[in-house]
């Protein structure tokens with residue numbers, strides 16, 4: 248293993264053996280190069296596409312080919328993790344890959360061919376018997392971002408309670424089945440397989456109603472996990488020693504390509520997002536990043552206490568032996584997590600000039616800076632669709648800042664590849680976050696940025712939501728995508744040569760924010776320019792404005808507060824992106840005399856609808872402001888909020904360090920119930936009128 252030994256996660260691949268039903272694999276598609284045979288520190292996996300004569304190669308820690316079975320992978324890769332569990336380190340084996348790439352075969356196995364979990368179970372049972380340890384198991388399924396207990400016939404939902412400070416995760420509602428070793432233990436692996444498969448492992452015992460639901464959803468896909476808990480027995484009872492996790496992820500399928508096999512697109516997106524989230528966690532752990540994005544998916548939150556620290560991860564990318572674009576995407580992701588070991592860990596104590604966060608310029612200084620930066624750099628922009636435009640641009644900026652921050656800490660010898668690395672890292676993150684990412688290669692520095700142009704081109708080919716434009720090209724042509732029409736807006740909006748015209752298009756289909764780096768030397772050094780047109784006032788000012796607008800509205804509509812207090816704050820609501828414009832109350836139109844009774848009803852109905860729409864907007868705006876406040880306020884300010892004391896304020900600070908509060912549901916993570924959240928929001932809204 249050599250240099251990879253210090254890493255948290257080992258990233259390997261396994262090429263699926265061909266089944267009787269499948270054609271013999273095209274030998275040319277995947278080839279594996281192990282420079283030092285079985286002991287190779289890294290292995291190169293190459294993919295050749297005969298039709299396009301394109302060849303892509305990726306580096307991983309190792310790749311097992313068709314002839315190498317689960318037994319070999321177990322003894323070389325998993326057994327050391329199992330042994331670690333008995334000395335207190337948790338182990339996690341994750342199989343990911345395209346649909347039908349052999350993930351279940353790898354984790355669970357099939358009759359006569361035990362998978363890694365079955366082999367590990369046999370090993371753990373044997374070791375537990377020898378050392379007098381106790382074993383229990385849990386099985387869960389994550390479907391549409393909800394976790395369910397598979398040992399529970401009613402499949403109750405599992406809730407995750409995180410104790411961030413102590414790095415502990417409590418899985419409320421996940422049952423553990425303890426096994427009497429004497430009765431369960433057998434040295435025969437096939438028997439273990441049969442028992443596990445038939446009784447517990449991945450065999451959910453559905454109630455009739457649930458079975459019917461599953462039949463109605465033939466393509467139900469989910470992540471499935473097995474936890475084998477090991478306890479040591481002492482006088483005060485069984486104490487947890489370590490646990491071994493096995494995760495069989497749902498298959499990856501790029502939803503933007505052709506069919507999704509009838510699978511619900513939303514379900515597919517949720518699955519893909521969680522696959523990316525897991526890969527991001529592995530990447531961050533291997534890169535020793537200070538921030539590990541555990542909170543981005545249910546699965547990573549569940550596995551959290553098995554992933555960090557001294558715990559070990561084995562990530563297996565299952566590869567189809569015949570051509571599969573989705574397999575390529577997966578191996579690319581895996582390789583990224585694997586290669587990051589070569590990154591130099593940023594020294595957080597040294598705050599260099601280049602690490603200064605780009606700041607928002609005033610409009611007067613903006614054009615001067617624009618002139619200064621016009622000749623140099625790459626311009627990037629972010630957007631999303633109408634529903635998530637603002638959130639996407641903010642997320643995009645955060646991604647960019649974080650990427651620049653860690654990349655700029657590199658040694659100067661690596662500077663040449665910096666823009667390229669930043670662009671491709673942001674692009675990958677943007678894809679995972681479903682943020683549209685633009686790259687403008689500016690005049691004057693084209694030759695310096697040739698690499699970026701090529702990289703962007705290749706990323707675009709691979710269906711990244713990333714578009715590349717060059718201001719040297721009069722025809723801003725770009726690859727067709729589902730957002731083509733929106734992109735045209737974006738191009739006009741942040742056209743490099745018309746910088747001064749750049750205005751965020753909040754009312755249009757899409758919104759884009761761009762940012763200007765405060766220090767032009769940063770631009771020269773890195774050839775990267777961010778232009779920001781967002782001049783949002785501070786939260787307190789925004790809250791005041793909001794409060795004023797509300798008061799104005801209410802003075803013109805006496806029942807406003809009453810109605811507002813009756814409007815339920817749905818904690819499941821997506822926070823919208825529109826900002827609430829302060830409204831000047833208008834003099835009511837003179838009412839025309841009406842004879843028809845139905846007309847009266849219609850009119851009142853229409854104005855009711857208008858009013859309701861306004862109320863909803865106000866509610867959403869307030870929720871939005873509230874969340875923004877949670878994400879930015881100091882501890883003292885947080886404590887001024889209703890229902891937030893010292894403990895919750897501390898908790899909020901800890902949680903938002905990891906990822907910002909995105910909706911009111913996130914407040915559950917600080918121990919609030921739905922009812923409490925609603926109550927607090929009502930109090931906050933009502934408080935504006937005191």
Ligand SMILES: Nc1ncnc2c1ncn2[C@@H]1O[C@H](COP(=O)(O)OP(=O)(O)OP(=O)(O)O)[C@@H](O)[C@H]1O
Pocket residue numbers: 262263264265266344345346347348349350351352353357496497498499565
């Ligand atoms: N190494 C192998 N040798 C022989 N058959 C295999 C191998 N790997 C997988 N298979 C077979 O290929 C088929 C698909 O495999 P499997 O169900 O494990 O894929 P999967 O990736 O889990 O699929 P999904 O994405 O649908 O969950 C199964 O019939 C399985 O038995």
